[in-house]
Amino acid sequence: MRIVHLTHWVLAILAFNFVGDPLLQGPQGTKETRTSPLILEKNEGERRIIRGWPGHPEPGETFILKVDPKNGGSSHLVLLTAELAPGKEIEAHKHPEADEIIILQAGTARVHLGDTVRTVHAGATVFIPANTWVSVDNVGNDPISFVGIFSAAGFEELMRDASVREGEKNIPMSKAEDDALQKKHLHSVIYKAP
Numbered sequence: 001m002r003i004v005h006l007t008h009w010v011l012a013i014l015a016f017n018f019v020g021d022p023l024l025q026g027p028q029g030t031k032e033t034r035t036s037p038l039i040l041e042k043n044e045g046e047r048r049i050i051r052g053w054p055g056h057p058e059p060g061e062t063f064i065l066k067v068d069p070k071n072g073g074s075s076h077l078v079l080l081t082a083e084l085a086p087g088k089e090i091e092a093h094k095h096p097e098a099d100e101i102i103i104l105q106a107g108t109a110r111v112h113l114g115d116t117v118r119t120v121h122a123g124a125t126v127f128i129p130a131n132t133w134v135s136v137d138n139v140g141n142d143p144i145s146f147v148g149i150f151s152a153a154g155f156e157e158l159m160r161d162a163s164v165r166e167g168e169k170n171i172p173m174s175k176a177e178d179d180a181l182q183k184k185h186l187h188s189v190i191y192k193a194p
Contacts, residue, residue, distance in 0.1 A: 034073055036073055038072045044066075045066040045071060045080075047063075048159065048166065049164055050063070052171075052172030054174070061085070063163070065160075068156040078152075079150075080156065080159070081146070081147050082146060084136070086142065091192070092133055092134070093135070093192065094130075094131050094132055094133050094192075095155060095189055096130060096186075096187060098155065099130050100128040100148060100150050100151070101148070103146060104126070105123075107140050107144030108138070109124075109139065110137040112136075113128060114132050119139060154185070158189055161185070
């Protein structure tokens, strides 16, 4: 009987602390968004298309944001999937505040990672420590398909700002828009000058 009463008291104290904990409260005492489990098929998630930019006026590649602060509520991880057509590239860049892992699911890519250049195929894993220059070129005859995983949120916001949802009107960015985006997101990505 004592154990039952003790259990009720412990549960009551835990419930009170959970509801009254200011760390779990947002502005005006509202609860912050919590993480939520996700199960997504290959083509499910936030589907987006890169906008054209100066020197590249055509819409860019399609990508899917799968897990990030807005999709699933993760405050630590970002996961996206993308395809890159033959002859296309991910320009040289580095992420100052996040490690990145690329898992090549299909195709053949030439990866420039720091001082190393290597051609990789489906199944390859590329670990990119924060502040390491990387670029990826599709050197095969088929699209490459890959998963990108980031250890910290941030880069996905540049990806959102530089794209539109699938089905929305895709207007190329002006030089001023592109410059403003690069400046706004310097904490998450730096592109190497051509």
